Amino acid sequence: MAIGNTFNQTTFGYGHSKKVWREIERVYPAGGVIDSTDLEAWAGKVIPAGTPVKWDGSTKKVTIPTAEELSTAASTALASSTYTSAAEGAKLAFEAIVNGCLQDDVVIPAAADQATDFVATATVVYRGAIYEWSRSANEVKAIKAACPNIVIVN
Secondary structure, three states: OOOOOOOOOOOOOOOOOOOOEEEEEEEOOOOEEEOHHHHHHHOOEEEOOOOEEEEEOOOOEEEOOOHHHHHHHHHHHHHOOOOOOHHHHHHHHHHOOOOEEEOOOEEEOOHHHOOOOOOOEEOEEEEEEEEHHHOOHHHHHHHHHHOOOEEEEO
């Protein structure tokens, strides 16, 4: 016997059941709404926990940098000689697109299954410890450079 609302229930399976976060210490208050342009790219997929994102406190929007943007930031930081150090260059390049990571997976239904007013919300971690295996090489670079309070652990 079910208790409560059971209308329009769906289930969705994805990936693994391993922990992404070793420890979560601080999150941005009230989270945010994922930018609608990002939702189109993720339709029918899951945005994994630990994905580097940019949280804007004034608009409460969460923007997800693409793999291309992360790669460009990584190469820009390495190629630039205008910074006093490679670390400073990486920090500035990545801070423009990353300031935290998603706390949990975010399931985005296929476009055909989304209501016209569909929004996805997310909690963004800015201090904690995340497992390195759960992120790509460019994501790890972005986290190390732009999120000094998120520790990468093995």
